[in-house]
Every structure is written in structure tokens, then in C-alpha cells.
Amino acid sequence: MTQQVSSRPLAPAADPAPAELGPAGEHLAGLAREAALARLFDANHTSLLRLAVLLGAEGEAEDIVSEAFYELYRRWHRLRSHDAALSYVRAVVCNLVRMRVRRLQVARRHAEQVIESVGSAEAEVLLRDDQRALVEAIKRLPARQREALVLRYWLDLRESEIAAAMGISAGAVKSHTSRGMATLTRLLEERR
Amino acid sequence: MSDVPSGPGPRQAPATGSAAGPGVAEEQLRDVFDALATSIHGASDRYPAALADWRRRERRRRIVLAILAAVIFAVADIIGLWALSRADVNIHIIFDDRPGSSTDAPRGGIGPPP
Numbered sequence: 001m002t003q004q005v006s007s008r009p010l011a012p013a014a015d016p017a018p019a020e021l022g023p024a025g026e027h028l029a030g031l032a033r034e035a036a037l038a039r040l041f042d043a044n045h046t047s048l049l050r051l052a053v054l055l056g057a058e059g060e061a062e063d064i065v066s067e068a069f070y071e072l073y074r075r076w077h078r079l080r081s082h083d084a085a086l087s088y089v090r091a092v093v094c095n096l097v098r099m100r101v102r103r104l105q106v107a108r109r110h111a112e113q114v115i116e117s118v119g120s121a122e123a124e125v126l127l128r129d130d131q132r133a134l135v136e137a138i139k140r141l142p143a144r145q146r147e148a149l150v151l152r153y154w155l156d157l158r159e160s161e162i163a164a165a166m167g168i169s170a171g172a173v174k175s176h177t178s179r180g181m182a183t184l185t186r187l188l189e190e191r192r
Numbered sequence: 193m194s195d196v197p198s199g200p201g202p203r204q205a206p207a208t209g210s211a212a213g214p215g216v217a218e219e220q221l222r223d224v225f226d227a228l229a230t231s232i233h234g235a236s237d238r239y240p241a242a243l244a245d246w247r248r249r250e251r252r253r254r255i256v257l258a259i260l261a262a263v264i265f266a267v268a269d270i271i272g273l274w275a276l277s278r279a280d281v282n283i284h285i286i287f288d289d290r291p292g293s294s295t296d297a298p299r300g301g302i303g304p305p306p
Contacts, residue, residue: 034243037243038239038243041238041239041242042239045234045238045239046232046233046234049232049234050228050229050232053228053229053232054225054228054229061232062235066242066245069242069246070245070246070249073246073250074246074250074253127224127227130220131220131223131224131227134220134221134224135224135228138224149221150225153218153221153222153225154222154225154226154229184221
């Protein structure tokens with residue numbers, strides 16, 4: 001799968017490049033990368049999986065998160081700092097889910113039948129009626145607005161963090177959040 | 193559901209002002225997101241399999257890149273050899289010292305022999 005990933009957290013690494021260290025140094029750098037990745041994976045895999053599902057990945061969430069971690073594994077030495085790793089993976093997950101949503105929209109436009117999501121979290125979890133209506137409204141939001149709302153109200157990220165994850169400006173984040181809430185309100189009022 | 197770690201979970205960050213209006217409350221949205229998120233369970237001990245997958249993909253990517261570079265190099269070589277083999281041996285591209293091929297006599301007295 002090829003994708004455009006946000007390159008903001010990527011920059012020439014502060015650590016010396018493995019090529020300058022020789023084979024032994026490269027091996028050590030590889031081990032350090034895998035150890036750091038193991039910690040990051042154990043600490044954040046489930047939350048990233050949930051993020052992907054909330055953004056609309058549904059059955060492909062596991063693949064998307066796996067792909068995001070692989071991108072991090074591949075570009076580990078280009079990270080600006082190791083603290084940027086989580087925000088980088090989050091940005092990749094957002095981009096991959098957005099690509100999936102667009103792909104499905106194109107497929108639905110060209111197909112006669114509606115493609116039903118199988119085994120989605122929305123179908124399995126027990127929700128009240130008002131919550132279920134809200135979930136339906138969230139599913140009808142444009143991808144960017146949904147991303148902004150999930151990152152803002154579930155992950156409680158700051159605007160700058162949301163902007164980094166979505167690859168847009170802080171002003172655009174405010175705009176997407178505000179429009180998303182307005183759209184949700186309108187959809188719920190139409191339903192009543 | 194209660195034994196599931198809640199991941200990052202809400203930190204109760206201060207709101208930047210309600211953009212919702214009377215329709216959708218922020219707390220309502222947080223509750224729905226939390227309810228959906230806690231219903232999702234990640235497989236435990238997934239890292240070894242993921243690491244094996246990353247290593248396999250990285251190895252395959254490097255092999256494909258090496259093969260691609262070798263193929264491009266070989267094709268460039270073949271095209272060069274083919275172009276050279278088609279050239280007329282009597283036409284010299286760089287030096288042409290056949291008699292009468294010189295058009296102008298050098299003014300400084302330096303040039304190919306007559």
C-alpha cells in the first residue's frame with residue numbers, strides 16, 4: 001500500500017546515521033529502534049486501533065495501524081526526535097483512514113448497492129437511542145470534520161497537535177471542529 | 193468492558209468554547225466516543241508478529257529496490273552497447289582524421305596533420 005504520510009515530524013535525525021557508524025553501529029541502531037518501537041507499540045497499539053475505528057476504519061483498523069507502525073519502523077532514523085514518533089504514527093493513521101474513506105466513497109459512487117460495514121464497533125456496542133443517533137450522524141460527517149472531532153473530544157489533543165496529526169493549520173482545525181459540531185447538530189435536528 | 197484499559201482516554205481538557213450550540217453537547221460526544229472506544233479490544237502480545245512482518249516487508253523492499261537498480265543498470269548497458277554496435281566504424285564521432293575531412297585550416301598553425 002502506498003500512501004502520502006505527513007512528514008512534519010520527520011527530519012534528519014539527531015542521532016548519527018547508521019551508515020556513519022559501520023555495520024556494528026548499524027546493528028546497534030537497529031536493536032535500539034526495535035526496543036523503542038516495542039515500547040511504543042505496547043503502550044499505544046490499542047489506543048491507535050481505537051482511533052482508527054473511531055475515524056471510520058472499521059474492519060481495516062488492524063491493517064491500518066500495522067501499516068502505520070511499519071512506516072514508522074522504516075523511517076525511524078529520519079524522525080526529528082523519538083518523542084515525535086507517536087504523533088507521526090497518529091498522523092499516518094489519520095491519513096490512511098482518510099484514504100480508505102475516500103476509496104469507499106468512490107466505490108459507493110460507482111456501485112449500485114450500498115457497501116455495508118461488517119462487524120463495526122457501532123454495531124456491537126450497546127448504546128442508548130440518542131447515542132446511536134449521534135453515532136449515525138458522526139458516520140455521515142465529512143472525513144476531516146470527523147477527524148477533528150475525534151482528535152479533539154476523544155484524544156483531547158491540543159489544536160497544534162490536531163493540526164500536526166491532520167497536516168493542516170490550527171485555524172483550519174478550529175474551522176473543521178466548529179463545522180463538524182454544527183453539522184452534527186443539524187443532522188440530529190433533522191432526525192427529530 | 194470494565195477491565196479494558198481505556199487508552200489515552202479523555203483528559204478533561206479545557207474546552208476552547210462551545211461550538212456546539214444547543215444541539216450536541218461536548219460531553220455527549222465524549223461519552224459516545226468513549227463508549228465506542230472501550231468496545232474495541234486489541235489483540236494482546238501482537239508485537240512479535242508485527243515485528244516479523246515489518247522485517248519481512250523491509251527485506252522484500254530492499255530486494256525489490258536492488259533488483260530494480262540492477263535491471264535499470266543492465267538495460268542502460270544494453271542500450272549503450274546496441275547503439276555502439278550499430279554505429280558505422282568509418283565515422284568517428286570525436287576525432288575525424290581522414291584526409292580532406294578538415295574544413296578550415298587552423299589559423300594558429302595547430303591542427304590535424306594534412
